[in-house]
Amino acid sequence: METAMQPERNDTIAAIATPPGSGGIGIVRISGPRAKEVLARMFLPMSALVENFTPWHLHRGRVIDWNGEALDDALAVFMPGPRTFTGEDVAEIHSHGGAYLVQAVLESAIRYGARQAERGEFSRRAFVNGRMDLSQAEAVAELIAAPSREALRYGFNRLDGLLGQRTLELRDELEILRAQMCLAVDFPDEEVEGMEPAALCEVLDSVMLAVRRLLAGSRRAQIAQQGAQVVLAGAVNAGKSSLLNALLGRERALVTDIPGTTRDFLEETCLLDGLPVRLTDTAGLRDAEETVEQLGVTRSREKLSHADLVVLVLDGARLGDEGAAADACPDPAACEVLEAVGDTPLLVVWNKCDICMPKVFPPRWIGSRTCCAVSALSDTYVEELAATLRAVLLGGSAEAAPEDGLAPNARQSLVLENALRELEGLRADVVAGQPYDCCAVRLDLAASYLGEVTGLSSPAEVLNSIFAQFCIGK
Known part of the structure; x- marks a missing residue:
């Protein structure tokens, strides 16, 4: 190469x-x-x-x-x-x-x-x-373009060589495996100690877990670099527009007691302790009769599919104690949101807590989902809500917690995903009893992909593409 x-x-x-x-x-x-x-x-x-x-x-x-x-x-x-x-x-x-x-x-x-x-x-x-x-060189451009403090932190850690050092450590572990495989292949009849399949799989599991943790940080890096799309969804009059105004600290969305006031989505940008966020206020979900509101509800449903985080706003005054104590969700709009979000992170907000703060909280039907109470009109617990929003957006994946500060960019994530795919295939081949000389091909590919993070095995055209995105003076 x-x-x-x-x-x-x-x-x-x-x-x-x-x-x-x-x-x-x-x-x-x-x-x-x-x-x-x-x-x-x-x-x-x-x-x-x-x-x-x-x-x-x-x-x-x-x-x-x-x-x-x-x-x-x-x-x-x-x-x-x-x-x-x-x-x-x-x-x-x-x-x-x-x-x-x-x-x-x-x-x-x-x-x-x-x-x-x-x-x-x-x-x-x-x-x-x-x-x-190469990961440090990319960090130079990322630091220059960093739009937030989180992006600065991730970029500086890459500039400091932390990501490159970690991937080189994982590559060295694969090189040790390669040596063990070569011993088993070159001296099959000799009394040379080689690695048993069970021990080999144990090392592979350790390396794959580390790669998954690195990949878990990529979502955090993307959000820190590009900002997050947060969609406020729920029933009509749940207080989504009031919550948008409270988070922005100004009256941006029109708020009335008339159901269906918000007929189209409204987007505004704010910073949550340095994290750039695009807040989207959507029309309340219901079977609307008016054509304009129907279009707004349709757009609301479309926005749910593109969100980095969905905030399900509940009308606490309407649901009350009975709605909180119920085993099944009593709000049709909330049920629709829960079905629509899929794997998208979800934060449930019990709004109007100044009117009704239920004895059972969080509501039973919410289960293990993150939930907080707030009063958008009186600004009660709004700061706590903003902190929770930020924490959920920067939280790790369900599979593995991200390694602190080690967040690969899009290119690095792609080569790490390729390395992980080869390692998973390698482990399956080892368990199936494939000969070590055949398994070594996947091991070589995985090591090569890890080397691309730091540029050890990057093609010239990849380097040209990366550095062509820099400014002339850097």
Whole structure:
């Protein structure tokens, strides 16, 4: 399998490292064997004592263009490799942040011997030069695009190498299994200790559990990165619109005592302690007679199928003590929601608890589902509800709790799923008594997939696709 483990080019690159537009400071970054030479040609230190750039020190001076004319009073720093981001010699010029000025500084660097960097080329050089694995390189872009504190945490843990280290540990366990299989295949008649099928399955079970835990974190990472779709559903007049307003902290949805006031879904975005959430208020579920309300109810049912979390809002004032003590759900709309959600996470909210807080709580028919009480109109327990919403959204899967902070992205999740599928097939083959030399094929594939997380066995086209999504200055 072709990999990009050696630098494709040994030239010097330059790019603007700060966002487009005007700002207080603009940074032009230069990386490569001629970084110091380019810097010396385009930057004149103010102090006559500076004859050679002291590594890792900021120097004040004038940036000059290719005609020798001064562009700006700026700061410059030279950082020798290999202990730099790219592993190469790196120079940076920190000028004032005018859009034209920063572009002029970049053009000077290019005129004096650098080349315009491609998208993600700095990070790719860091990967190629062994300064970071592929999961860390991806984390650079994810940190830049992080929309929430949770996304920052997951991205930073990947940047710190935690995910790459864990997958390499699992790959090493598979390498030990491979060695044991080779012993059994190469020396079948010798007194060489090989791994029995039962012991082999025990190791496979351990590795598969660890992979499932990593995959359990992928849903959390996706929600932290992209936000979660939370759908408020239930009967008419249950208080869904009031609950939306309470969570938003402002009057966004129209609230009346007239059943069927909400005739179409309404979406608003909010943050739950740093977690981005799209709240969707839907029309009450019932057999509507009016055409417009019928369309709204149909859309409500469609929204249920696309939710990351469904909040079933109950009208506590209408259900009362009898509804809470019942063994079967007494609310037709609630019954419909419970049937429709399937495997989608569900949170049951007993609204209007200021009117009726039942003696039996949570209601018997809710079973083991998460339930909380709230009064949307009086803001009672609304903060507790928001905390519960966040906890349910970031909760683990039923199969395995996610490893804290180890949340693979979509690409990493895909290769982990492929590895898990091969391991499950391998275990089935071992239990069925298949020869070890046949089983080793699946083991090799699983190890290769795990290696793709860190880039050990990633095809060049995969690397090209990943780094093409980066910004030019990173």
